[in-house]
Amino acid sequence: MLPLVLAMATGCHGPPDDSAAPGDMMMSKAMDASIYASAVTNNERPACDVERDEQRKPAKVLEFFEIRPGMQMLDLFSGGGGYSELLSYAVGPEGSVVAHNNRAYLRYVGEEIEQRYANDRLENVQTLVAENNELSLPREKFDTILLILAYHDVYYSNPKEGWPKLDGPGLLAELYQALKPGGTLGIVDHHAEAGAPRETGGTLHRIDPSLVIADLTSSGFELEEKSDALRNMSDDHRRTVFDPELRGRTDRFMLRFRKPD
Numbered sequence: 001m002l003p004l005v006l007a008m009a010t011g012c013h014g015p016p017d018d019s020a021a022p023g024d025m026m027m028s029k030a031m032d033a034s035i036y037a038s039a040v041t042n043n044e045r046p047a048c049d050v051e052r053d054e055q056r057k058p059a060k061v062l063e064f065f066e067i068r069p070g071m072q073m074l075d076l077f078s079g080g081g082g083y084s085e086l087l088s089y090a091v092g093p094e095g096s097v098v099a100h101n102n103r104a105y106l107r108y109v110g111e112e113i114e115q116r117y118a119n120d121r122l123e124n125v126q127t128l129v130a131e132n133n134e135l136s137l138p139r140e141k142f143d144t145i146l147l148i149l150a151y152h153d154v155y156y157s158n159p160k161e162g163w164p165k166l167d168g169p170g171l172l173a174e175l176y177q178a179l180k181p182g183g184t185l186g187i188v189d190h191h192a193e194a195g196a197p198r199e200t201g202g203t204l205h206r207i208d209p210s211l212v213i214a215d216l217t218s219s220g221f222e223l224e225e226k227s228d229a230l231r232n233m234s235d236d237h238r239r240t241v242f243d244p245e246l247r248g249r250t251d252r253f254m255l256r257f258r259k260p261d
Helices: 022-040 047-051 058-064 082-091 103-109 111-120 151-155 168-178 209-218
Strands: 005-007 072-076 096-101 125-129 142-148 179-190 222-227 252-258
Touching (some): 022 058, 022 082, 058 082, 058 222, 058 252, 072 168, 082 096, 082 125, 082 142, 096 103, 103 111, 111 125, 142 168, 151 168, 168 179, 168 209, 179 209, 209 222, 209 252
Parallel strands (some): 072 096, 072 142, 096 125
Antiparallel strands (some): 005 072, 005 096, 222 252
């Protein structure tokens, strides 16, 4: 499994203070935008990451999930660590990121992950390797947990390749207890056709967002917001995401869930 990045989210998620002046609120939003822009334009990012930005729109992703300096974060199934690196810049030296992977993910990304974390170049990122159904996280540690293009793998199974079937409810229970009260669980994944069965997660590596919502709300999370910022309506939902004509350009959804206070 690839290293997993943890970052602590410390922002207040309650309603705006009515006493705040409109100018102050505009200033706050501008500061937030500058945080995301600075993370994306950081000169230390590898060229291969930057090349993917047009499709991934990482600044919009960071903004949607309300990443702030000082947060403690977990990047679950973080793969090659592209988002873990962005998170490390966004949360800053007072924050932290745990970048998680299993051995199957580590084999898939190869040298990319070794190069990313060589010589402690991301000092606030801790890598974590834990196999499916063996994840054990500290209680109420994280402000935000992200699964980027990974939730569909809950419904994938290939034991011969080191991917035993995940205990989905068990995984969500583990993430729930690891979030602080009021913490955020963020999902980005590939759209499946509306009404597609859960098994599509293992065949086409896509999932119907309504299934994700059903899974998480039944585990105690509250759906807070959806985003269409990563939609691509020209994508054919009947084709695998690894189709060379689609890879990197799939239709994607974003969902932000909250653990109740």
